[in-house]
Amino acid sequence: MIRHSQSIRRSTTLTAGILATVLTVVPAAIYFVMAFSHMTGVIETEGEINARVVGALVVANPKMWEFEELRLKELLSRRSTDTAEKRVLYNLKGQVIAESLDKVLPPLLSRSFPVHDAGHRVANLVVSRSLAPTLMVTALLFCLGALAAGFAFFRLRTVPLRAVESAYRSLKQSEEKYRSVYESLNEGLALFRSVPVSDTETDLVLMDINPAAVSVFGFERDDIGKGILDLQGGLFAPVREALQGTPAEVILELAQEAAGRVFIVNAFPMGDGMVATLLEDVTEKKRSAEQLENLAYYDSLTGLLNRRMLLDRMEHTIGSAQRDGIKMATLFFDLNGFKPINDTMGHEAGDQILIEVARRLKSSVRKKDTLARLGGDEFVVVATLDTEDNASCIAQNLLRKLNPVxxxxxxxxxxGASIGISVYPGDGTTPETLLKNADIAMYNAKKPGVEFCFYSAQMNQKLQERTRLESDLWRALEREEFFLEYQPIMDARTGRVAAVEALVRWMSPERGRVMPDSFIPLAEATGIIVPLGEWVLKTACTKLRQWLDAGCLPIRMSVNVSGCHFMRSELCRMVEEAAEQSGVDLALLELELTETCLIKDVEETAAKLWHLKGLNVSIGIDDFGTGYSSLQYLKNFPIDHLKIDRAFIKNVCDLPDQRAIVDAIIGIAKAMELHVIAEGVETLDQAEYLAHRGCDELQGYYYHRPLSEERLLEVLREERERLQLVPDTAGVGEAGVRETHTGDAAGDGAPVPVQPV
Structure with missing residues (x-):
């Protein structure tokens, strides 16, 4: 024991030393690296932002900016955090132009950022932060780690030795408890001594039994000292024969027919000529196993084969079809209209229908065919064929049986039912492949007017392409491959940019630039639209806040919200989070909804819309006139804007009926005091007509295509420079000045749309 204790002591000392070193050094090192990286990132961000802000001042005052020291100091003092940060602006000669008043303790972490004017660097901005707090926390962590390491070292040095001593004590206690455990076993335990009878045979003499052997297996205390052949009429003779010349463990199953019981005998040598036999009553287990085996291969509700047994039968049928040179059809059934019955009438009614469907199918298939239920409302029939036409006949016959009420x-x-059919060997050579292809064909049979459909390779190709696209969409979210473009919305009276619509785009490394029409429908069908919509909403708010901070005039940001996103997500919470994170005023945010999503659940829709209205968010109806246009929801819902669908704008100048529809929409909107936006404006004639008819805002290629952020900012900057600002004598606008716009030469007040940029 002393030798083992010394070995354990050496091992634990080494282990404890290594762990103590790790606890002392690693946490402090990790904290310092993470804090340093975070500080570097913050400095980079703050520096870029301040460099842009200063750059904006330089662009606005290209010649006098160096002399605006007070304004520069004010710009350098702005920051998004409370952490002390020194900012110094140097000219190209290294002279200090302006600096913030913050005092920071050495040592310092500094980064330099260039300030550009028209692509030329005109100054350098140096941003510095103190490393002193980080070093102090690192030192504190080092000290705490050292204390923890000391405690761990002490514990690891003492615990193993105590464990060894405890093990020796436990061993002694286990010997004392052996008898109590032996007496309390639920299994029967009988101890035998091996006694030689001849040179080749030995007899087993009963030496001891536990209470379970007496009460459960019929042993008696008087049996002690008898040979194993004399016990219970020689029932245990097979144990003696199995142990002759075999010192290994023996497991036998014995049946006690008189009592109707089955038990397992586990006999194993214990040394010194002793043999132990452990007896376990497995009568109930055998019965349960038989029941479980039945459940493992048959459906408990309908009594049909289940998937496991179906695959086994298909293996045999495929082998027979291969030997006989015939074909085999796999017909995959899916019930139509079953889910509404389950939802409205309850699962008990659904179970009755499934049982009746199974009965009808069972009475319709041939004896040599295989019928199974995969689960839910899915059934499979496997039948051998002479020609593929037989599969059509089988499908039609089964549908006739299923269709009655x-x-x-x-x-x-x-x-009803939809059936997908795959045929061996053309559509697959394994059960799994045939089932998968029949399932694919079944989904194509769900189309209107189709009851059954044969599998084709094109179906699988489309399914694989859809699956790949879905996978690529999830990866695109993770890899941040999505980006936004912005299409300006013009004020029909003033010609100014009144709003911008945020449009999501996807730049895939494999597919290139992917337009929304290619991935939005799949995103809605798979639920990806919810996280994607949240990203678009938060990104649009963040960009709007950045533009305002950069000096742009306030404009409205319009964000499209799909029906799936609106109904399946906590949209109000997302809007509040986006506003809180970006700091943007929600009065500048507009959510565009489609008509179809408004009528799915009127009460829930109204609650969400009024909640959004309480947040001061504008609500717009996109593609108005193409869905379930209703004056009811225009009246009851808090709608601010109507956007006329581009389909009506395309021929508004050529077709009288299109003009009538557009005029009616504008008239209704004006009567209900709603703001009207026309999208898809592509010609001057369209713009003039819509402006004269009272349309408030115009959007389309006539003015701008969707723009990148950089190009949009250029447009806003150019527009601001074109505007002529004069003192407000007739009325003061939002900015304190009145803007002069292009108007009607005759002075009749009719609006004239601005020319495209």
Whole structure:
């Protein structure tokens, strides 16, 4: 024991020393690296922002900016955090132009950022932060780690030795408890001594038994000292024969027919000529195993084969078809209209229908065919064929059997079916492949007017392409491959940019630039639209805040919200989070909804819209006139804007009926005091007509295509420079000046749209 204790002591000392070193050094090192990286990132961000702000001042005052020291100091003093940070602006000669008043302790971490004017560097901005707090926390962590390391070292040095001593004590206690455990076993335990009878045979003499062997297996205390052949009429003779000349463990199953019981005998040598036999009653286990085996291969509700047994039967059928040179059809059934019955009438009614469907199918298939239920409302029939035409006949026959009405709970309900068919060997050579392809064909049979459909390779190709696109969309979210473009919305009276619509785009490394029409429908079908919509909303708010901070005039940001996103997500919470994170005024945010999403759940929709309205968010209806246009929701919902769909704008100048529709929409909107926006404006004639008819805002290629952020900022900057500002004598606008705009030469007040940029 002393030798083992010394070995354990050496091992634990080495281990404890290594762990103590790790606890002392690693946390402090990790903190310092992370804090340093964070500080570097913050300095980079702050420096870039301040460099842009100063750059904006330089662009605005290209010659006098160096002399605006007070304004420069004010700009350098702006920051998004409370951490002390020194900022110094140097000219190209290294002379200090302006600096913030913050005092920071050495040592310092500094970064330099160039300030440009028209692409030329005109100054350098140096941003510095103190490393002193980080070093102090690192030192504190080092000290705490040292204390923890000392404690761990002490514990690791003493615990193993105590464990060894405890193990020796436990061993002694286990010997004392052996008898109590032996007596309390639920299994019967009988100890035998091996006694030689001849040179080749040995007999087993009973030496001891526990209470379970007496009460459960019929042993008696008087049996001690008897040979194993004399016990219970020689029932244990197979154990003696199995152990002859075999010192290994023996497991036998014995049946006690008189009592109707089955038990397992586990006999194993214990040394010194002793043999132990452990007896376990497995009668109930055998019965349960038989029941489980039945459940493992058959559906508990319908009594049909389940998936596991179906695959086994298909293996045999494929082998027979291969030997006989015939074909085999796999018909995959899916019930139509079953889910509404389950939802409205309850699962008990659904179970009755499934049982009746199984009965009808069972009475319709041939004896040599295989019928199974995969689960839910999916069934499979496997049949051998002479020609592929037979599969059509089988499908039509089964559909005729399934189509009659079902009587459930005193009501008559109709349940149809869609069938997908795959044929061996052309559509697959394994059960799994045939089932998968039949399943693919079944989904194509769901189309209107189709009841059954044969599998084709094109179906699988489309499914794989859809699956790949779905996978690429999730990866695109993770890799931040999405970006926004912005299409200006023009004020029809003033010609100014009144708003911009944020449009999501996808730049895929493999597919290149992907337009929304290619991925938005799949994103809505798979639910990816929810995280994607949240990203678009937060990104648009963040960009708007950056533009305002850069000196742009306030404009409205319009964000499209899909019906799936609106109904399946906590949109109000997302809007509040986006506003809180970006700091943007929600009065500048407009959410565009489609008509179809407004009518799905009127009460929930109204609650969400009024909540958004309470946040001061504008609500717009996109593509108005193409969905379920209704004056009811225009009246009851807090709608601010109507956007006329481009389909009506395209021929508004050529077709009288299109003009009538557009005039009616504008008239209704004006009567209800709603703001009207026309999208898809592509010609001057369209712009003039819509402006004269009272349309408030115009959007389309006539003015601007969707623009990148950089190009949009250029447009806003150029527009601001074109505006002529004069003292406000007739009325003061929002900015304190009145803007002069292009108007009607005759002075009749009719609006004239601005020319495209």
């Amino acid at each position: 079902y009587e459930v709970g005193g009501r008559e309900v109709y349940v």
